Amino acid sequence: MKALAKMKPAPGLELIETDIPQPGPNDLLVKVQAAAICGTDAHIYAWDAWSQSRIKPPLIVGHELGGEVVAVGKMVGGFKKGDFISAESHIPCGYCYQCRNDQQHICGNLKILGVDTPGCFAEYAVIPVVCAWKNDKSMSPEIAAVQEPLGNAVYTTLCEDVSGLNVVVFGCGPAGLFATGVANAAGAGQIIHVVKHEFRSAISKKMGSTKLIKYDDPKLVDKIKEATNGVGADVILEMTGNPGAINQGIEVLRKGGRFTAFGLTADTEIKINLNALVFKGCRIICINGRQMFRTWYQMAGLLNSGRLNPAPVITHKFKLEEFQKAFETMKAKDRKSAKILLIP
């Protein structure tokens, strides 16, 4: 089969021919119909410091997919050949403290598909059954493939109630755009989106934002305060990891509000005004991954009802062979893309 792999400890990826993998007793073998590129894949492609410390070549990468089950391991329950699935990328061990406390998604021995185990930028992929999610067959492979990152946005947005509340989303990458759509589907009051790139601002409107503010608008704080009658936002969804955005989020959050931290910062330590959060009596909810599978059930409900449509965020589709063009499109300075798919 064809696959996209990191073959040696250096920038880039290679298109290889390799054997179709065999599923273990608790695994599914999946024919990949669509895969999507994550920021993590771009880090691996660029071979940055994090990738160098974590990735052990040779490794097939990729962890966002939709596909059909073509074989099942002999101890598998709940899934069968012909099922149309997506995959949770967080592979839990099943017996640590977190796995036994309803927190499998942050397992103490967590492995990530396409990072610690062979991934899905390939014609076939092995998916542990504990990570498999059965889709409605009416769903397109493209939507199926973006459910993993969409799930991040669902969990970030809905970890507490947003219905009727004023939400500010920081960041217009796929995570921010998806979060805007989820807040819209869940009946948020105002959805103020702090954005950077014009191309993505147009997508934001389609996803349901009610007000756009440029990230470098010197009146950003004033505008949010004014839009909320001086109270500040009930909910911040921080999808950038940018220290400036984080501290703006802290500033515009209302007393007693919820700050939701999803974006990872480039530096290990950043300066924040923790006192402001303490004085305000706020909660900071930090999000890694998605709840297994509460988030997926909520997401299915939102998608099936038609209230959440992630399609506008999918801007490009390339064949697996065109992967270089895909990664170049992704990192282009003007960011005239959002979610990019690879079709094996």
Next chain:
Amino acid sequence: MKALAKMKPAPGLELIETDIPQPGPNDLLVKVQAAAICGTDAHIYAWDAWSQSRIKPPLIVGHELGGEVVAVGKMVGGFKKGDFISAESHIPCGYCYQCRNDQQHICGNLKILGVDTPGCFAEYAVIPVVCAWKNDKSMSPEIAAVQEPLGNAVYTTLCEDVSGLNVVVFGCGPAGLFATGVANAAGAGQIIHVVKHEFRSAISKKMGSTKLIKYDDPKLVDKIKEATNGVGADVILEMTGNPGAINQGIEVLRKGGRFTAFGLTADTEIKINLNALVFKGCRIICINGRQMFRTWYQMAGLLNSGRLNPAPVITHKFKLEEFQKAFETMKAKDRKSAKILLIP
């Protein structure tokens, strides 16, 4: 001023002329622009057993209103002449256990506007400032008047999250229709509405229900199980108080789901299958009133965003003088009405 009052302990109400009331130091005087009739008012009109034990004539009735503040008591903060307000009908004492535990709406010494104190079916009404809610001036008096019962539906529906979850609403009176609209605005997955009257079924569709089932359909339970892949509903919103509906709700609720009890039963004691709920490990959330004012803020967010539109539920509008026609319309057997307004 004109007012509608229970003047003697007997069925019916009378249109009277009386003095405009004076606000106390913590009160607002409000010119009533629109009022709405509640089931409670119909009970008082009919002079049933409950009314006979609770109501002390003479009493101006009515507790759902929108109007303009025309005078404020001298210790009032936060409100001023000219404000456009609605009123929370639950009048809390301010110093009991519940009032000091974020549960003012179920105050240990609770009084109800238009039941224990003079109400709003009149040209002017006195509203304790602790019960006043400032509306956006763009709101119509009609919508303002129905916020109290709409708030019941908001609290019933959103006491826990519904986004992406499958909801079954029992009851097609105003409470059930409003709940359907709230579930829709908050991004519920399926919204299955168990209805009785054809006229109201049409309104239900406008409010966002995704499936209608007649209350006496012998396949009701099967249909709900089938629609939920055999799992059952995540959330039941029981708005009827009918023992049959309550036990159907218990039956179609999924293991680990939420049963929300809003409807009051005609008899003090009813037979229920509590074991089924225990085996299923469910939660029953009982709703009386609305949270003060968390529910009102959520409702404002849902209304302002345009996601929740209660207008289809308002079917009739009468002048205060036409009150008899209004009450007759309300109790007509064919139920070709939902929420009915009285305009002073």
Next chain:
Amino acid sequence: MKALAKMKPAPGLELIETDIPQPGPNDLLVKVQAAAICGTDAHIYAWDAWSQSRIKPPLIVGHELGGEVVAVGKMVGGFKKGDFISAESHIPCGYCYQCRNDQQHICGNLKILGVDTPGCFAEYAVIPVVCAWKNDKSMSPEIAAVQEPLGNAVYTTLCEDVSGLNVVVFGCGPAGLFATGVANAAGAGQIIHVVKHEFRSAISKKMGSTKLIKYDDPKLVDKIKEATNGVGADVILEMTGNPGAINQGIEVLRKGGRFTAFGLTADTEIKINLNALVFKGCRIICINGRQMFRTWYQMAGLLNSGRLNPAPVITHKFKLEEFQKAFETMKAKDRKSAKILLIP
């Protein structure tokens, strides 16, 4: 090995000799060091209507145990030979809606150890690894064996916070006595225990109850109201399933309080005053089993800290061969027993 089994569809149990069972790939084989008798076992012994419909002889019964792992299946992770374990009796399927929503304990395809699969009243028992719980080796087999029912009490009591709150426990069987101990360990304010049997009242005091009231005291309601300054109890723990107790619990619960339903009623349907709960704006939390394994972790913390000591509730210890004496002691009218152990 010796085992206690229901060999035919009739009252009683038989002591049999049978082969030591073989663990499957995901199982542990455990040498049982102590087992405890549950009310469920008494139902099976008596061969009541429920047992007749559920139990398929021949079946080794019993589901509360402490013991040592003597062999592990080949796919087992997290456990090894020599581990000292207890067992969760709820066997989840792993792939249903509940299992994938942090509710394994109320799995949609739930099986119960010793009810649907061979149990632990035997020298050896097979335990699915998903149900195994590793104990500290300093724990006695006796305490290990009662953790399953103690866990019911931990979940019932701590499904919401009790620290500093006034709690009323209905029922002085093992479940009620354990719940009293948990409320005490978790820092409840008053712990009012509604009791029936004198022998168990003495145990209740050791477990930490602050006030005892006889179940048939005509002033029961008044006494609880008085003890709570007329407010009523914050939390009811209903461990009896007796309709009288359930309605007394509803009556003494404060507005806005928590009613926790653990006891199963003898009849399928019972009469309750649901209106009272709705007027009061209460929550009813229905408990089946224990959270897997959040409850077990909390229980371990409470036991290890020394704040919770279940020992006073263990009143009798019999050899497996003396099982008839054990069941007779359990059902004696004067209830001069609480938790009874069988030692293989």
Next chain:
Amino acid sequence: MKALAKMKPAPGLELIETDIPQPGPNDLLVKVQAAAICGTDAHIYAWDAWSQSRIKPPLIVGHELGGEVVAVGKMVGGFKKGDFISAESHIPCGYCYQCRNDQQHICGNLKILGVDTPGCFAEYAVIPVVCAWKNDKSMSPEIAAVQEPLGNAVYTTLCEDVSGLNVVVFGCGPAGLFATGVANAAGAGQIIHVVKHEFRSAISKKMGSTKLIKYDDPKLVDKIKEATNGVGADVILEMTGNPGAINQGIEVLRKGGRFTAFGLTADTEIKINLNALVFKGCRIICINGRQMFRTWYQMAGLLNSGRLNPAPVITHKFKLEEFQKAFETMKAKDRKSAKILLIP
């Protein structure tokens, strides 16, 4: 009457003679029986940057008290002459977004007793009835006086459940010592206390800590990891505001755990490893004040049950006239004190 006041914008306080204040219509006049010194008072005494920007002399300071009501304003409900009270120091406006969302303690127009209004280091003090809390008459004035800071610890510790969970408390000032006592009363599993001063370590043991670690122990992180089987702590209670402690707390917190931020940092911005919290999927709960009055009810329950005894934290008692000695004792380098009282 005698009172302790900041009379001019300079370090120190003065003992003055002044008129007994008059209560307004919604106020109580209280004869102060005991008052306690807070860190805030020490800041005002020292006349640091914060005090210079916030305090407007002349001002009677102090906000922690127990005393007897000697007069009530004419609109007061729920309190009467002779009541023995303590006071919530956060004075809410009653009509802002937070006040109407169950968050009075972080009112949008918050005033603090003894900071923004005349305080309680005096023979008499005026207390707004909305801030008054009635004590059981069996309570000593000394315990009554420390309930305000004890309430901080109750809210910090019990904002989420701790029963059976492993808790690490950072800081051995009164806040940390009180938190240790609350965690103990609420049945925490292990209570690991990170301490600095020997004198206070002895108090910590009396309050219920199960393990003490010196704040500068180079093995601090290892020791906590080891004590928790490598998992890390379920709950961090950060009572210092020290950036080093904050980051140690982040490091020893388990994946999915709760970090509770109470301590204020000296600098507005501090460096923290937010990524670690995001990777771990943690919650940070920021605490300012106490819930009005949920926290006070819980505290009353814990105190009345005898499970929480704050007495060991009260180390010194001075007459109001000896205030200089009191403040010197408080700031002595060896910290041979904890909570210090002033008796008018």
